[in-house]
Amino acid sequence: MSLILAQIIAELPAELRGNDQTKITRLAALEDADGQSLSFLAQPKYLAQMQSTQAGCVIVSPAYADSAAARGACIITPEPYLYFAKVTQLWKRSHARPAVDAQAHIHSSAIVSPQAHIHPSARIGALCVIEAGASIGADTILKARVTLSEDCHVGARCIVHSGVVIGADGFGFAMRSDGSGEKIEQLGAVRIGDDVEIGANTCIDRGALSDTQIADGVKIDNLVQIGHNVRIGAHTAIAGCVGIAGSATVGAYCFLGGGAIVLGHLIVADRVNISAASVVTRSIAKSGQYSGVFPLDDNASWEKNAATLRQLYRLRERIKILERSRT
Amino acid sequence: MSLILAQIIAELPAELRGNDQTKITRLAALEDADGQSLSFLAQPKYLAQMQSTQAGCVIVSPAYADSAAARGACIITPEPYLYFAKVTQLWKRSHARPAVDAQAHIHSSAIVSPQAHIHPSARIGALCVIEAGASIGADTILKARVTLSEDCHVGARCIVHSGVVIGADGFGFAMRSDGSGEKIEQLGAVRIGDDVEIGANTCIDRGALSDTQIADGVKIDNLVQIGHNVRIGAHTAIAGCVGIAGSATVGAYCFLGGGAIVLGHLIVADRVNISAASVVTRSIAKSGQYSGVFPLDDNASWEKNAATLRQLYRLRERIKILERSRT
Amino acid sequence: MSLILAQIIAELPAELRGNDQTKITRLAALEDADGQSLSFLAQPKYLAQMQSTQAGCVIVSPAYADSAAARGACIITPEPYLYFAKVTQLWKRSHARPAVDAQAHIHSSAIVSPQAHIHPSARIGALCVIEAGASIGADTILKARVTLSEDCHVGARCIVHSGVVIGADGFGFAMRSDGSGEKIEQLGAVRIGDDVEIGANTCIDRGALSDTQIADGVKIDNLVQIGHNVRIGAHTAIAGCVGIAGSATVGAYCFLGGGAIVLGHLIVADRVNISAASVVTRSIAKSGQYSGVFPLDDNASWEKNAATLRQLYRLRERIKILERSRT
Numbered sequence: 001m002s003l004i005l006a007q008i009i010a011e012l013p014a015e016l017r018g019n020d021q022t023k024i025t026r027l028a029a030l031e032d033a034d035g036q037s038l039s040f041l042a043q044p045k046y047l048a049q050m051q052s053t054q055a056g057c058v059i060v061s062p063a064y065a066d067s068a069a070a071r072g073a074c075i076i077t078p079e080p081y082l083y084f085a086k087v088t089q090l091w092k093r094s095h096a097r098p099a100v101d102a103q104a105h106i107h108s109s110a111i112v113s114p115q116a117h118i119h120p121s122a123r124i125g126a127l128c129v130i131e132a133g134a135s136i137g138a139d140t141i142l143k144a145r146v147t148l149s150e151d152c153h154v155g156a157r158c159i160v161h162s163g164v165v166i167g168a169d170g171f172g173f174a175m176r177s178d179g180s181g182e183k184i185e186q187l188g189a190v191r192i193g194d195d196v197e198i199g200a201n202t203c204i205d206r207g208a209l210s211d212t213q214i215a216d217g218v219k220i221d222n223l224v225q226i227g228h229n230v231r232i233g234a235h236t237a238i239a240g241c242v243g244i245a246g247s248a249t250v251g252a253y254c255f256l257g258g259g260a261i262v263l264g265h266l267i268v269a270d271r272v273n274i275s276a277a278s279v280v281t282r283s284i285a286k287s288g289q290y291s292g293v294f295p296l297d298d299n300a301s302w303e304k305n306a307a308t309l310r311q312l313y314r315l316r317e318r319i320k321i322l323e324r325s326r327t
Numbered sequence: 328m329s330l331i332l333a334q335i336i337a338e339l340p341a342e343l344r345g346n347d348q349t350k351i352t353r354l355a356a357l358e359d360a361d362g363q364s365l366s367f368l369a370q371p372k373y374l375a376q377m378q379s380t381q382a383g384c385v386i387v388s389p390a391y392a393d394s395a396a397a398r399g400a401c402i403i404t405p406e407p408y409l410y411f412a413k414v415t416q417l418w419k420r421s422h423a424r425p426a427v428d429a430q431a432h433i434h435s436s437a438i439v440s441p442q443a444h445i446h447p448s449a450r451i452g453a454l455c456v457i458e459a460g461a462s463i464g465a466d467t468i469l470k471a472r473v474t475l476s477e478d479c480h481v482g483a484r485c486i487v488h489s490g491v492v493i494g495a496d497g498f499g500f501a502m503r504s505d506g507s508g509e510k511i512e513q514l515g516a517v518r519i520g521d522d523v524e525i526g527a528n529t530c531i532d533r534g535a536l537s538d539t540q541i542a543d544g545v546k547i548d549n550l551v552q553i554g555h556n557v558r559i560g561a562h563t564a565i566a567g568c569v570g571i572a573g574s575a576t577v578g579a580y581c582f583l584g585g586g587a588i589v590l591g592h593l594i595v596a597d598r599v600n601i602s603a604a605s606v607v608t609r610s611i612a613k614s615g616q617y618s619g620v621f622p623l624d625d626n627a628s629w630e631k632n633a634a635t636l637r638q639l640y641r642l643r644e645r646i647k648i649l650e651r652s653r654t
Numbered sequence: 655m656s657l658i659l660a661q662i663i664a665e666l667p668a669e670l671r672g673n674d675q676t677k678i679t680r681l682a683a684l685e686d687a688d689g690q691s692l693s694f695l696a697q698p699k700y701l702a703q704m705q706s707t708q709a710g711c712v713i714v715s716p717a718y719a720d721s722a723a724a725r726g727a728c729i730i731t732p733e734p735y736l737y738f739a740k741v742t743q744l745w746k747r748s749h750a751r752p753a754v755d756a757q758a759h760i761h762s763s764a765i766v767s768p769q770a771h772i773h774p775s776a777r778i779g780a781l782c783v784i785e786a787g788a789s790i791g792a793d794t795i796l797k798a799r800v801t802l803s804e805d806c807h808v809g810a811r812c813i814v815h816s817g818v819v820i821g822a823d824g825f826g827f828a829m830r831s832d833g834s835g836e837k838i839e840q841l842g843a844v845r846i847g848d849d850v851e852i853g854a855n856t857c858i859d860r861g862a863l864s865d866t867q868i869a870d871g872v873k874i875d876n877l878v879q880i881g882h883n884v885r886i887g888a889h890t891a892i893a894g895c896v897g898i899a900g901s902a903t904v905g906a907y908c909f910l911g912g913g914a915i916v917l918g919h920l921i922v923a924d925r926v927n928i929s930a931a932s933v934v935t936r937s938i939a940k941s942g943q944y945s946g947v948f949p950l951d952d953n954a955s956w957e958k959n960a961a962t963l964r965q966l967y968r969l970r971e972r973i974k975i976l977e978r979s980r981t
Contacts, residue, residue: 027841027863085828088839088862097769097786097804109765111436111453111471115424126765126783127799129453129471129489132424143822144765144783144801145454147471147489147527150424159837161822162783162801163855168470168488168527171548171566174412179580180544180562183486183524185415187354197837200801200822200857201490201877203527203549203567208415209354217834221825222857223528223879223897225550225567225585235834239825240857240879241897241915243550243568243585245603253833258879258897259915259933261568261586261604275629276899277915277933279586279604279620292623293933295633296946302929304640306949313958315643316969322649322976438763438780438798442751456780456798456816459751472781474798474816474854477751495797495815495854498875498893501739506907507871507889510813510851512742514681528817530854530876530894535742536681550855552877552894552912570877570895570912572930588895588913588931602956606913606931606947619950622960631967642970649976 001025001095005057005073008038012086017065018073022056027084027091030055041068042081059083107144116148119156131167137194149206155194155216163201166190170205170212170228170246184208186228193217199224199240208246215252233270328352328422332384332400335365338417341410344392345400349383354411354418357382368395369408386410434471443475446483461494464521476533482521482543490528493517497532497539497555497573511535513555520544526551526567535573542579560597655679655749659711659727662692666740671719672727676710681738681745684709695722696735713737761798770802773810785821791848803860809848809870817855820844824859824866824882824900838862840882847871853878853894862900869906887924 006020028037030046033055040059041050050058050068057073059080068074077083106112106124115132118124122136125144130136134148137156142148146160149167154160167190173181188207192214198204199222204212207229214226217235225243226232232244233252242256245264250256254268257276262268267283274280275291284290297305308315333347355364357373360382367386368377377385377395384400386407395401404410433439433451442459445451449463452471457463461475464483469475473487476494481487494517500508515534519541525531526549531539534556541553544562552570553559560579565571569583572591577583581595584603589595594610601607602618611617624632635642660674682691684700687709694713695704704712704722711727713734722728731737760766760778769786772778776790779798784790788802791810796802800814803821808814821844827835842861846868852858853876858866861883868880871889879897880886887906892898896910899918904910908922911930916922921937928934929945938944951959962969 029863032864079828079831081828082830082836085826085836085838088841089837091841092839107765111434127454127472127781131471143803144785145472145781145799145819149470149489159823162803162819163490163528163817163857165472165489165527165549168549169486169524171526171546173546173564174406174408176409177406180522181546181564182409182412183416184412185419187415187418195834197823199825200819200859201528201550201817201855203490205527205549209356210359219825219827219835221879221881222819222822222859223550223855223877225548227548227567237825237827237835239899240881241568241895245566245585258899258917259586263585263603275626276917276935278623281603281620281623289626290623291626291629291633292621293629293633293935294621294946294948295637296932296935296944297637299929299943299945301637301640302945302947305636305638306945306947308639308643309636309959309963310949310951310955311643311959312639312962312966313955315646316962316965318646318650319969319972319976322646322653323972325653326976326979438761454781454799458798472799476797476816490817490855492799492816492854492876495876496813496851498853498873500873500891501733501736503736504733507849508873508891509736509739510743511739512746514742514745528855528877530817532854532876536683537686550877552875554875554894568895572893572912586913590912590930602953605950608930608947608950616953617950618953618956618960619948620956620960621948622964624964628964628967632963632965635966635970636963638970639966642973645973645977649973649980652980 001091002036003091003094005038005075007094008087008090009075011090012083014083015065015076016073017069017076018057022073024056027088028055030058038087040080040084042084059087125162133189134167149190151189152191152206153189154192155196157195158192159197161198161200161202161222164198165203166192166198167206168203170208172208172228172246188212188229190214193234196220202226205230205246221258227264239276328418329363330418330421332365332402335414335417336402339410339413341386342392342403343400344396344403345384349400351383354415355382357385365414367407367411369411386414452489458494460516476517478516479518479533480516481519482523484522485519486524488525488527488529488549491525492528492530493519493525494533495530497535499535499555499573515539515556517541520561523547529553532557532573548585554591566603655745656690657745657748659692659729662741662744663729665744666737668713668737669719669730670727671723671730672711676727678710681742682709684712692741694734694738696738713741779816787843788821803844805843806845806860807843808846809850811849812846813851815852815854815856815876818852819857820846820852821860822857824862826862826882826900842866842883844868847888850874856880859884859900875912881918893930 025036030049030053033039039055060068107126110128112130113132117135119138131150133151140158152167169186172184193216202224204226205228215234219237221240227246229247236254239258241259244262251270259277262280271287273289278292352363357376357380360366366382387395434453437455439457440459443457444462446465458477460478467485479494496513499511520543529551531553532555542561546564548567554573556574563581566585568586571589578597586604589607598614600616605619679690684703684707687693693709714722761780764782766784767786771789773792785804787805794812806821823840826838847870856878858880859882869888873891875894881900883901890908893912895913898916905924913931916934925941927943932946
């Protein structure tokens, strides 16, 4: 597997300094690179690593062009990390295995309802289940073992990873007088926009009355739970193990860190960044970074502090008394 | 898709005020309703919404009958939300697609052991795996891609959503002297009662020596982990992303909020309500609401408070000194 | 299903006191045992239970041999719990159902690429998907419905439970100037060592440039998320619902409690023990037990303390003022 720099530049135009016949056999981080590696400088803090890297070529922004050229070949582009992302795509395209059945856009083992609507350019992996009324847009890829339930829609150019379940029933019950639960049938569906990626074993529930909605460009990692009636705004990214409870609305361009929990019926504004493992217990109206994590400590210190925490309110009262007695 | 009010009342007897020929084309929340929508007033706090809704008909309790009738048709019933739940079921029954293969109760793609015992009225979805010795009760539905492992039992009228794994091995190892783990074979199974619902991609492990037990009427949301030997009491509800470690016992009529964690070997009494994302670190003997979540804050405030939290025990000591010096 | 003690001793040599013709029909904990049960004393704190157990035979260490023999048959071995683990394995081997198709090591419903490399002694369960370039070592078992993606490797004697996804794309995007994400193709794979066990519906993502690596003897529970480029050291155990973010390195012989989160790019040393539901927000260089969990409390107390926690930094300032005014 290799490309020469000239091939890369031909596909992804940018200024190259150095020998365009340099052979690239792998893409690598600066510290892992060898003489046949293409690497990148995405953040100034890695400048020293760039200067000492063994990489055959480094992708840099104009500000670092001279510094990079001093050590070897470099590709100069305003956004090195974005350029690098496109190189990974080129690399994958150039080195993909010839498909065993390149014509088959729907794997023969998939169970597809005759009442589903699948764009001819979409690809459905092995052992997927596509139920009646479901629809899938152009160039979307469902990897193996995905469930797309009745009447749910996935847009164009989406990637849905293995084990995803779209359109299971939301968690809705009316309590009977004896404390047992009467099922509320979930009559809505799921609507997913274009350019959405959904990680392995993630679940997106169908709406109770109207549809659960995932807007264009949303990126969702693995093992994420999205409850019924949730709405996620465009280009929001959701890291692994996040849970978003029913009827919550998350704005556009948000980031939810891994393991974060958003309670039901809350509204989170656009461009809100929730730190990993934080719990959103109230609506957030203002863009910004929000956190709420108990700091990690050695166990003995944690035990002392956690025990004291259970008296914190009383400690405040004691401080008040001290303050009063001082005056 | 539509029903007239007379049809609804015929199926679900209740007092109707207004024109029983009113056509209902959808079920909707009060604020989303239009003139052909049936809606409901479940809580008094939505009274103003009820008075201004566009709904063609509203389900209300007797206390709000006059107020509802003043604006249009209404159905009067002691428990409006419960009645609404039954309407969702009627709606689904009335509008279900004619099944392509209504006779086939076991999808042809399911892999079912000849040594499994499946009630003739149960339905097994596409690409399920039912192993030897497993049994499934009357009218239970397994959606697509469910695994039911050897000797595990699911009762009657259960719904098991896509991707669920029942009866994988519990996490049990004996440590060898070199620190590596010797597998403890999990010789128990899983016993699930009647009227249980299990959400997508949830896992319930088989017991080590005896069975993991889920009692009647338990409702479990998506991506929940239930360890080996756990016992869940009747009609307990477990929201998404909950983890219950091995050998924990949770009582009846409990509610575990989303993302909550219950440590192993603990005992939680009946009618205990655990707030979302809280960690149950000790047994709970008394019914009530329990919480333990770090409050969300803007990141700068959180950082200051979290840093101080790591000195909390020492702060308490300083308060003690101040108190002593005052006297 | 039964074995006599003589059969057990023949397979797993150890000193037996008592009648070697005693029939054992089940393995059981001390408090659940009956006269035909084999039980074990793993920890001294259960000594009283051992003395009063109904078990037909108890596995004990030499220190408790006399005490055990005073009440009935006993097996004496330096590590009773390890011996018991081996008895569970013997029990399972002795009582396994005759396989319907003992010859078939790859279930006929599995979708296996002709370009995959599967050791002849490995077993592939129903409805698994094994992609091109994937490889599986000797005596490894994939239960039903496992996905092993392109070029990923699972070593020898591993057990991979139902619903596991190995080798889905890591969560990697470069941000475009408009805030949308450009996919970074994940060009690495996953390499899993020997004697690894992976729980149901767990996900292990493929690396971005190099491989995600799980060393020999690692034990992973259900619904665990392991991000791209993560490295887990040998014999580390990871409980259910843990999330390990991209490029984190966890040492050998660690234990991560259920629901713990490890942030990206951190390094955790060998023999670190993270308490359940704790969040690892910084690298840990030193072996030990670490915790960070908000203590559970009744909801009213929690509310007061949590509200005060948001003023904790200011409380510290007030204490400082009091201290200054005292002098």
